[in-house]
Amino acid sequence: MKRLVWLLALAACAAPGPSSFDLVIANGRVIDPESKLDQVRHLGISGDSIAAISETPLVGKDTIDATGLVVAPGFIDLHSHSVAADGQRWQVRDGVTTALELEEGTFPVADWLARLEGKSLVNYGVTAGHIPARIAAYQGVTTLADAEAWRGRGEDPSGPPTWSHGPTTPEGLAALEKILESGLDAGGLGIGFEINEAPGSSREEINRLFQIAKRRSAPIFAHLRFMGVDPIQGSLAGAQEVLANAAATGASTHFVHLGSSSTSYARQVVELIEGARARGLDVTGEVYPYTAASTGIQSGLFDGDWRARMGIDYADVEWPPTGERLSERTFPVFRRQGGPVIIHFMKDENVDFLVGRPGVMIASDAMPLPGGRGHPRGVGTFARVLGRYVREKKVLELPDAVAKMTLLPAQRLEGVAPSMARKGRLKVGVDADVAVFDPATVIDHATFANPEQASTGIPFVVVGGTVVVRQGEIVSGVTPGRAIKRGQ
Template identity: 35%
Template sequence: MHRLPPHPLRTGGRTCVRAFVSTDEPKAVPALLGSKATAGVHEEAAMQTLVRGGRVIDPGTGFDGPADVLVDGDRIAAVGPGVAAPPGAAVVEAAGLVVGPGFVDLHSHVHSVAGQRLQAMDGVTTALDLEAGLMPVARAYAEAAAEGRPLHYGFSASWGGARAAVLTGRTPDARFASSLAVLGDPRWQRTSTPRELAAWLALIEDELAGGALGIGVLMGYAPTSDPAEYLAVARLAAKAGVPTFTHVRELTEVDPATPVDGSAEVARAAAETGAAMHHCHVNSTSGRHVDRVLGTLEESRRAGSRVTVEAYPYGAGSTAVGAAFIAPERLRAKGLGPRSVVMVETGERIADEARLRLLRARDPGAPCLLEFLDEDTPGDRALLRRALAFPDAVVASDAMPVHWPDGARDSAAWPLPPGGTTHPRTAGTFAKTLRLMVRETGTWSWPEAFRRCSYLPARVLDDVAPAARAKGRLAVGADADLVVLDPETVSDAATYAEPTRPSVGVRHLFVAGVPVVADGALRTDAFPGRPLRGEAR
């Protein structure tokens, strides 16, 4: 497995920040900023900021050129050359830098301040858990708001949580760790009875009414369940006017006995129901069969189906060790083995099948890495690039929680304490993609990069969340979610050995007009994240 060399932290700067307001006396702040917000953030939220002299890219209109951007509160007030700074405004000098809408991550499992700070340094302004979702969503939204978030946040209705509640009697607690723990439970993996199916579909419908951003479907974790259940979910999504976000079941090349090919199932459901179907991390679920899968999805789209695709630039995935596809026989079918599995919290590389079976039985929810491609091999690197280059594929991180040796799952400290473990995609997905696809290979232009990282992912949510229509754009009236980056140095720094090293090259990041990253440094007093909620019909 590829181990990236460490990237030196570049502290030189061609930018500066002026006129930021702060105060030593705490004041009341709006509830939407969270309990950790400070007076400095509150004052700046009411300020105007001029980002001056950068290369401005708006993937919504196609604009790409030198311009100034005026932020007024949480909105873009002006874009163009020669915009004057209002009296008392903060000014960010962006000459030589690229200015665009902040990245919208449709697939992030970091429900913590620590994880979101890593994503902020990677250019993300909106981090959503849509593949797995959390249940109940009302609790997930309330707890995020109470704690405060640096980035915008949101959740889908959890297919897994609803099925677990009905099939196993578990009470969902809006915790991702609890979701991982249930994945290896055979009671959850089985096909539902008609009565059970109706019961958990009703739970999902309630979650959509409560603001969920679509339906997250972990089909790959119940790979032998009846395909009729998936079609029932797609029909519900079509009726409610919401998208689905699917971790597909096994491909026929891997398991000829699978009830239906995982990627073909997405295409079939989209065609039969008219629902908007999003195929999660096509790189990891397709592996070396990605060309065939992409062909299947492209054929579906040409036929008029509403199918979207995401990918990330790593050759290893991360999941719970009890997942169905981590079973020894499933690994063999993929041409992998126990040594392809590495436990996240201990770093143990599994020696043999006996050890793997023991760990799966002892703690099925324990996080692990699964190496499915070798990034040191040119052919495997090319497969990853082809997944990212697929027309209209969006970048999504599948960011994972951060753990420390003492068992802590979050940290208020910054920089993060040493010893934290996670997948490097948590810290580096977007910067690594920019490094690979723009800087090193020229596969994408900068406008295309912002289209893949900002504009297109936001458009997946336009129907379910009208508020998303102001994201992924950099035009007057758009949300003031901006990233200002150095096109010469932006890069990932996280590796499998040091997965919590923040990316470099993001010079400034604004969330709802509030600077979360300023002059390359994260602001620990900034908690401007707001909920993005669905409005199912």
């Protein structure tokens, strides 16, 4: 007993003195999806990491009072095409502390990372991309700006470009392999695929690139070759191609945006993924909480008889600059021009199913908003899940939603980037990336008519110990975001 008293006295002496932490987040409901902690605690942050999680109050140089609020790990978005644009100014107010471009990826990886170094609000990272690599290999492109310019071009009257529709050649495939390997060496977090953007890619090409991924312990992020209701050449065929390559090579594989990838086959595609997991394969998926998709009108998705394949018509497709729906007359006009369209084609019940399904992660597929127009998912995805799917529709429980935005995406990347083991959790020693939100009010405001409306109910966001959102406003002059790279 005497010994116990002595130990308690020693513990009291070791308790933090005045201002022993740089930042304290006090009185919040701390949710840690790894330990399943869900209790009121005080968080002490020193430098860029979490130094204490305490039942008793802590003293810091700066204090955030989180009474009545949830304190969660910052949200990790595995799917953002808007990282390099001012998209992260919208995402950070949606609770995102790490935004990653994993589906499309890039070329050259080093140049993409260099663009953001020292300038980023949130943590960032990118894959070596199959499409950018194809543009480099087949169009002789060597710079990031040129690769991006090719991507945004409208339809050429003389025919589709070689990078997308040209068949796989032995020289092209050899060049692709070299480009992707060098992207992984430069810190690429895996290989990103948008297979239906390059219908010329042979089955052998895709298989060979899965082999590289396996050899380099790099995950695959896959947008399917086929997405639609067609019973033979639809979503199930697309999913089966990817799963066959995952099984045969053993490469870790992640299905992007399951809602638009699986269309009306949401349950069947999830059954395929879960079946593969049950047989020991490392296969996962993600979803964004909207019933409309968005992609370039010049995409291979709109080749041939796309209306029958996808089970939609011109009027389901929106042209964001004017908000008008397409027609037989305007479709070819806009296709020659090029630019993103919004496709209203998913069913609520399928999106509800995917958002609620255990193991399916939340990721935004954020896209830039030229002229303030475009898909709202890059602005409101995370608040939308917390406000509409957890609170209003009760599709899932709050701690499960937090896990789908934090721990699960961190675990997806730990094999390729060990630093991700310090994200997606709240425990002593991990990176101080934190989202503080009000579960009673958190909500998205971004709409298809007016996407540039930030989410509310997420008053504080911390990246690497630096407060980047305070009382709902972006703090000016702070750029704590760091690169997340393969092997680090």
